[in-house]
Amino acid sequence: MEPSENQSTLLPNLRRRDLLAFGTGAALLPSVSWARLESRDGLALGYCREPLPDAESPATSVVAADRLEAGDPELARRGARVTVHGLVGDPERLGRLGIRALDLQVHFPLTEAGCGGVDVRAWSCQWLPVEQSGSPNAFTAPIEDGLRLALEIETPLGVERREAVLVTGRESGRQKLRSGRYLIAPGGTFPRRFDAEGSEPLIEVTVEAA
Numbered sequence: 001m002e003p004s005e006n007q008s009t010l011l012p013n014l015r016r017r018d019l020l021a022f023g024t025g026a027a028l029l030p031s032v033s034w035a036r037l038e039s040r041d042g043l044a045l046g047y048c049r050e051p052l053p054d055a056e057s058p059a060t061s062v063v064a065a066d067r068l069e070a071g072d073p074e075l076a077r078r079g080a081r082v083t084v085h086g087l088v089g090d091p092e093r094l095g096r097l098g099i100r101a102l103d104l105q106v107h108f109p110l111t112e113a114g115c116g117g118v119d120v121r122a123w124s125c126q127w128l129p130v131e132q133s134g135s136p137n138a139f140t141a142p143i144e145d146g147l148r149l150a151l152e153i154e155t156p157l158g159v160e161r162r163e164a165v166l167v168t169g170r171e172s173g174r175q176k177l178r179s180g181r182y183l184i185a186p187g188g189t190f191p192r193r194f195d196a197e198g199s200e201p202l203i204e205v206t207v208e209a210a
Helices: 017-026 073-078 092-096
Strands: 045-048 060-064 081-088 101-109 117-126 136-143 148-155 158-167 180-184 202-209
Touching: 073 202, 081 117, 101 136, 117 136
Parallel strands: none
Antiparallel strands: 045 060, 045 180, 081 136, 081 202, 101 117, 101 148, 148 158, 180 202
């Protein structure tokens, strides 16, 4: 069975048979059904109202994604071009939080295949046994039902999975999706103002209309 045209362009260098392989592997990963998500998502995301800090701007204001008034319906119509840039902030702080590895996944619907969808690894990093970090990665995602993200966090106690759905509407209490820059907090919290040298390391993601 061949994936649809949209599915064949999910990741720039992902062949169709590779997508199916990703789906098979994803089925073996610890998971929580999207239907079981409570109204308050388990993955903390912040939206940057300003560019990330540089020499002229030492800090950036961040607002919780569920505090945004509304998402952007245009993204639902056109799809979203998502870029995962990787970690910003001090990576050594993750070690002090007991985090050994991070695995960011995106849920892609595969309704034509009759299996609901698959989780595709968008970016990952690890500290043990050797420090490694994935390169920036860009892909186009269909988001009729929202952009669904999952972060798997490996610690000495095992693997914890946190999930979130960013919606394009105005639902109260839900995290909103709009064009711009998001920060994902592996530690569960993010500052109101992000300082590249003094803040907990965060995963930087940008979103724009496809």
